[in-house]
Amino acid sequence: KNEVEQSPQNLTAQEGEFITINCSYSVGISALHWLQQHPGGGIVSLFMLSSGKKKHGRLIATINIQEKHSSLHITASHPRDSAVYICAVLLIQGAQKLVFGQGTRLTINP
Amino acid sequence: NAGVMQNPRHLVRRRGQEARLRCSPMKGHSHVYWYRQLPEEGLKFMVYLQKENIIDESGMPKERFSAEFPKEGPSILRIQQVVRGDSAAYFCASSGAMETQYFGPGTRLLVL
Numbered sequence: 001k002n003e004v005e006q007s008p009q010n011l012t013a014q015e016g017e018f019i020t021i022n023c024s025y026s027v028g029i030s031a032l033h034w035l036q037q038h039p040g041g042g043i044v045s046l047f048m049l050s051s052g053k054k055k056h057g058r059l060i061a062t063i064n065i066q067e068k069h070s071s072l073h074i075t076a077s078h079p080r081d082s083a084v085y086i087c088a089v090l091l092i093q094g095a096q097k098l099v100f101g102q103g104t105r106l107t108i109n110p
Numbered sequence: 111n112a113g114v115m116q117n118p119r120h121l122v123r124r125r126g127q128e129a130r131l132r133c134s135p136m137k138g139h140s141h142v143y144w145y146r147q148l149p150e151e152g153l154k155f156m157v158y159l160q161k162e163n164i165i166d167e168s169g170m171p172k173e174r175f176s177a178e179f180p181k182e183g184p185s186i187l188r189i190q191q192v193v194r195g196d197s198a199a200y201f202c203a204s205s206g207a208m209e210t211q212y213f214g215p216g217t218r219l220l221v222l
Binding site: 030033035041042043044045048086088096097098099100101102103 | 203205
C-alpha cells in the first residue's frame with residue numbers, strides 16, 4: 001500500500017463545476033503539498049499545509065491531521081485547470097524529502 | 111527573483127554516455143532536492159543536499175548516479191553509463207529551511 005493515496009485517479013468535468021480531489025496518507029507528516037503539473041510541463045507548488053485551510057483564488061486546500069486526510073477544491077472550474085494534481089507529504093522522519101501520491105488527472109471540458 | 115533553473119531542458123544521450131543535469135536554486139535557498147519521474151509513473155525522491163553536503167541520498171540508485179551541490183555554482187546530478195531505463199524527467203526543487211519547495215521546469219532525459 002502506498003504511503004500517499006489520491007482519489008480519484010482520473011476526473012472529467014464540465015466547465016464551471018466544483019471539483020474535489022482527495023489525498024489520504026498513512027505516515028506521520030510535518031506538512032503536505034499540493035502540486036500541479038501540466039502535460040510535458042513543470043511542477044507548480046500550489047499549497048503547503050500543516051493544519052487547517054488555505055485559499056488562493058479559486059483553489060482551496062484543507063487538511064485534517066487527525067484523520068490524515070487532505071482535499072483540494074477548485075471552484076468554477078475552467079479548461080485551463082486541466083492538469084495533473086499531485087499530493088505530496090513531508091515526513092516527520094526523513095529529513096525534508098517529499099513522498100508523492102500517484103496524481104489525479106483532471107480534465108475540464110468547455 | 112528568478113525561480114529554480116534547470117538545464118538542459120532536454121537531453122539526449124546514447125547508452126553508455128554520461129548525463130549531467132544542472133540545477134540553480136532560487137536566490138537565498140540553500141536546500142536542493144532531486145526527484146525523478148519515470149514515464150507514466152509518479153515522482154520519486156532521489157537526493158537532498160545542502161551546500162557541500164549530502165543530507166539524504168536514500169532514493170539514489172546505488173550505482174552510476176551521484177549528486178553534488180558545491181559552495182559555488184549549481185547542483186549537479188550526474189548519471190554515468192546511462193541505460194534506457196534512465197529515460198525520465200528529472201526535477202530539481204529548492205527551499206529555505208523548513209519552507210515550501212519550489213520546483214524547476216525539469217530536464218527530460220532520453221537515452222537512445
